[in-house]
Amino acid sequence: MEYVQPDTLEAAVSRLGRGGCTILSGGTDLAVVNRASGLKPECFVDICRISQFSGMELGEEGLHIGPCTTIAELAASAEIPHCLSQGASAIGSPQIRNAATVGGNICNASPCGDTLSPMVALSASFVLVSPRGSRAVDAETFFLGPKKTVLADDELLTDIIIGREFLKGTSAFKMLGKRKGQVISQVNAAVWLLLEDGVVAKVQAAFGSVAPVPLRARQTEAFLTGKELDAGTIHESLAYVKQDIRPISDIRASEAYRYRLAESIFHDVLKQAAGLACC
């Protein structure tokens, strides 16, 4: 088995171009997957030495987040929208958050990944690079199914961009699982909100663990837009949440309970983003 640790994006892309590679970032998902499958990939390409892959930087388009930025860094960051740091805080334990990376969370594409609904709610843009060149993909279209994305075998996530528009406004994230710590989401939700004089100028919401991919809650958003955000509106919006999601029953929760959680969590995040007292 080969293990390479390129220092540059070019070197990484060139090795990827030769095939047989598995990209290794923090390894917290890969370790579990490989242990379960017992398979050994031909080559691990460890991308964490590539300097531009770590850290955050404000640029023209918006905030750039390197894919190897750790979940712990995101959790502690005040520069990023609140829902994203909250999502990061919800992941695993301190040990996991120190090793895990945001790129890994995204590319692992688990329907319950806790930074996924924030990424979708914030309309993040993902820059993907392969020997054929570079392309930008919207968070919402990046995910194809559980553990499935638009990434080609030789393609790499190199940058995550949160547009300037979404650095304004307020946002919130919440998840619930079967216990309080170190737990997989039964449902999670993120909302980003721009209020003007108490009226919803723009809202974007997304749910995780309620479908094979993180889902934008478009009907709920449409209902809320232009409305004054009071308890009544919030309550009414929950009827739309039901229409926006399509949960299933599995070992983690029943379909009925997921509907109930989605409503309750959305109620809480919306109030939190709006700065209204709640829970």
Place this chain on the structure above:
Amino acid sequence: MAEHTIIGKSVRKVDGIELVTGKAKFTADMKFPGMLYGYELRAGVPAGIIESIDASEALKEPGVHMVLTAKDLLGPNLIGVLPPFDQPVLPDREIRYAGESIALVVADTREGAKRACRNIKAVITPIEPILTMEQALAEDARKIHPQGNVTFSRTLTKGNVEQGFAEADVVIEGSYTTTFQDHCYIEPEIACAVPSGDNRITLYVSCQSPFHIRGHVAANLNVPASKVKVVQAYTGGSFGGKDDAAVEIGILAGTAALKLGRPVTIAHEREESIAGTNVRHAAEIAYKTGARKDGTITARQVKVLLDGGAYASESPFVTMKAMIHASGPYAIDHIEVESTSVYTNKTYAGAFRGFGVPQVTFASESEIDELAKHLGIDPLELRRKNGLKAGDKTATSQVYDQSVGYLQTLDAVEPSLRETGTKENDGRYLYGTGIASVIQGISNGAEGVDVVGASVQMSQDASVLVGCGLAEMGQGSRTVFSQIAAEVLGIPVDWVTVRQVDTDAVHDSGPTVASRSTTVGGMAVKQAAETVRQSLVKMASLMFKTDESMIVLKEGFAVLTVDDTARIPLRDVATAAYWTGFPLMHLAFSQAEPADFDHDTHQGRVYIAYNFGTHLMHVKVDRYTGEVEVLKHVASHDVGKVVNPMAASGQVEGASLIGFALGHMEKVEYKDGIIQNPTFADYAFPSIRDRIPTETIFVEDPTPHGPYGAKGIGEPPVAAAAAAFANAVSQAVGHRFTHIPITREDIAAVLQEEV
């Protein structure tokens, strides 16, 4: 000696530093030259017949040394707790649960062994599995074992329940169920077998009953027990779970090690620990309780069914324990309890902290609350009215004239009943309070003789080595034994070392179970230390040229009673004693008063003492999500005498968390006989954030059968916490939950209101 200097003090865990700094060597830390790794292939079907196992492909893989199947074993291929044993180490024909091991691969690495497992071709003809107790007990059911599907069944009869119900003004009935729970210790099962040049084999193992393992390993390696040395390595929790499993992997590692002449380690992964080794019994329990209008309980009739899974393991004893405890800590004249354990094609159930008591306590205490509601009597008053006192007859008609501190535990929690704190109420939260009481027998009791051997050896420098066959597995027995030896010998605690359990060097003390370490083990340590003390006092009296009654041992000195400044360092006394020929080592035995009861009615003397307890919980329930916050948890137990408040509170906190998780979170989920959640990703074992705010209040009503009056505390809080949780949540939600765990999802399903 009325005043104690060390007993009753919060002495820090004597092995704490090495544990938290990572210096302590667990079995997985042990590496020996040439060591190989074993990995078990598991059946994957809940019931079936093994037609053939072809390992030829696996054996061709690089690094693979051996594949063991049933035919390669050296002995009778039979293990268990109570003869006649019913469990094979590896089945040669019939598979009885999906997690059952059918072969062992030994390779250079664990990963290699695991990979090779995939290349073993096992041809198994599936049989229709028996997955429920109802199926197992059906008249025409297939027999999982030749004797049928009833593992063990007994009935306890006190008085006459018919008469008791006739005397009642109200009779209520309820049915309750509980699920399988896994031990979830941080360190899964592990054993390392090292053959040595002298024809012996040493087994380093994480376990709780080293001599039980030695016996089974020797029998199944077909060597005399004296050829096997079992060393209990630091043990990362056991809770009842590292007996059967440690025996199984001990035999497998030992067999491979003997055959290959090389050390072999078998270390379970979490999935194997959950799916392959014993769990807490699931139960179906029916209660009928009769009472007079004033609250006096006149009769209880109980039927307990325990799902024991594929093999007997500890089922017979768990069945007995559930039976004896089912009527609760109450003085009731007429009791009938029928208790039965049943075989099914699921992972076998065995010992788990609480041992049958949590299941019946949840059911019993739920029913007591229901009775209180029926009668319009406060639940605490109803318990007080019926509570056992010294001189009352227990369910087995045993009478204790002291150390029955049950009513004091009710008094202890009572002030907290009204302290409900501030309630946020925007309609979202529901609040409730529950109490529950427990009675739990201390010592092996009806499970057989209860003897502990402990040695105390003083060196010429007055430091002390204690050896005892009971295992330290986190419960703090090393600390307690150190305190007892130090107290008796008048030396500081850090002069005492409690050695690792090594079957070559300590006396067989039976299993470390039944909350018996401090009580029965502590007694043996005390007696051994007292004999050594006699040599010291005798020597000191010669040195002081005075009468022995004038000598006290304290602070590391022999001191004259009449002049505190007249002191001889104990090291000088010990050295002189050695040169004078006074013995400085003693092996003492303590034997719990044996049980003596009628084997039909189970009336008579069973346990040397009972621990009594009452827990109170205030909970806040989120009406939307079913989330429960425990706002307050008060746990009061009569422990006879608190030997170490910090350690005892730690036991109450840990056991309560297991009880809380049993009541709220944990369940092993089956589909078609296969466990669906064998990892912590999906098995809702509590994290540190799920801890509950346990406050402990001890009641001290001493027993003559324990050192300084002490009774065990390791198990009882499990039952009381689970039951108090159920009562608190049921009150908050206004709905009687009859099944544990009561999960968030269950609560939300009852609260159908919209968000």
